[in-house]
Amino acid sequence: MSQTELEELISRLLGKAYTRIVAGNDAETLACLQSWASSCATLSSVDVLGSLPLSCSDIRKEAQRTHQQGKALLVNTSNCSAFACSAIRLGADVCFERLEDTCGSSAKGIVAISLPRKGSAWSVRIQEHIDRLPRVDVGKQDALLLRYRAYEKLWHESSDVALAVAAYLVAHPVVKHVYYPGLLRNQNDSSQRDQLNACAPSTLQGGFGPYIEVALAKKLSAKNPASTNDLLCYRGPLDGRKVYRLDCRHMSVDFLIGHLEVLLNA
Structure with missing residues (x-):
């Protein structure tokens, strides 16, 4: 056929x-x-x-x-x-x-x-x-x-955005851990390769994807605008902390970091 x-x-x-x-x-x-x-x-x-x-x-x-x-x-x-x-x-x-x-x-x-x-x-x-x-x-x-063809461009662009935002989140004091396939070094020890993502360069093409997950050291404030709170989607508990997912598709680095600053520093 x-x-x-x-x-x-x-x-x-x-x-x-x-x-x-x-x-x-x-x-x-x-x-x-x-x-x-x-x-x-x-x-x-x-x-x-x-x-x-x-x-x-x-x-x-x-x-x-x-x-x-x-x-x-x-x-x-x-x-x-x-x-x-x-x-x-x-x-x-x-x-x-x-x-x-x-x-x-x-x-x-x-x-x-x-x-x-x-x-x-x-x-x-x-x-x-x-x-x-x-x-x-x-x-x-x-x-x-x-x-479907248009998604290839979206994957490339959102992967670039996600990598920049992941680097910002790694340095944020409220964030205990960042889970992103593009972070190829262990967050707690930069000399060690992150075994969760060691295979990412040989498995993924054109970027590491638009999704980032973070474990936070604090609860998110309910006082933030809904548009800000909606950035982070709750995924579940891990090692006693809540893990949230961030979807970077159709968003810019400046927009995401600006709203995350409000959300995480509240």
């Missing part, structure tokens, strides 16, 4: 892949995909950028480990896109990308599922399942293609 232009783009970015853009509830689609894969092989799954705290997964190392155990590796690239991580080239057996994260609300419920073109016997069986899923029509995919 031939691929659309969007499917070909994602396939090329991931590295010699076969991609299908399908419609449906993304959580249900992922659950079905995991079920199909598990019926063919023992499955291990990982997000490129995930967990608490935020860190970059070593896809190549994870693929080697799971393959040695006779398992297949499913990689979720939704929070970075195929532009930022060539997961198939790094050894993934299945890739899952929620296009709403890159293309906006117009892509709600639409996902890209990709497999290596030269995969194992079980991946051939998975492809048969994928080809039976409701495929998004070509007209809709063409509209999403423009948005």
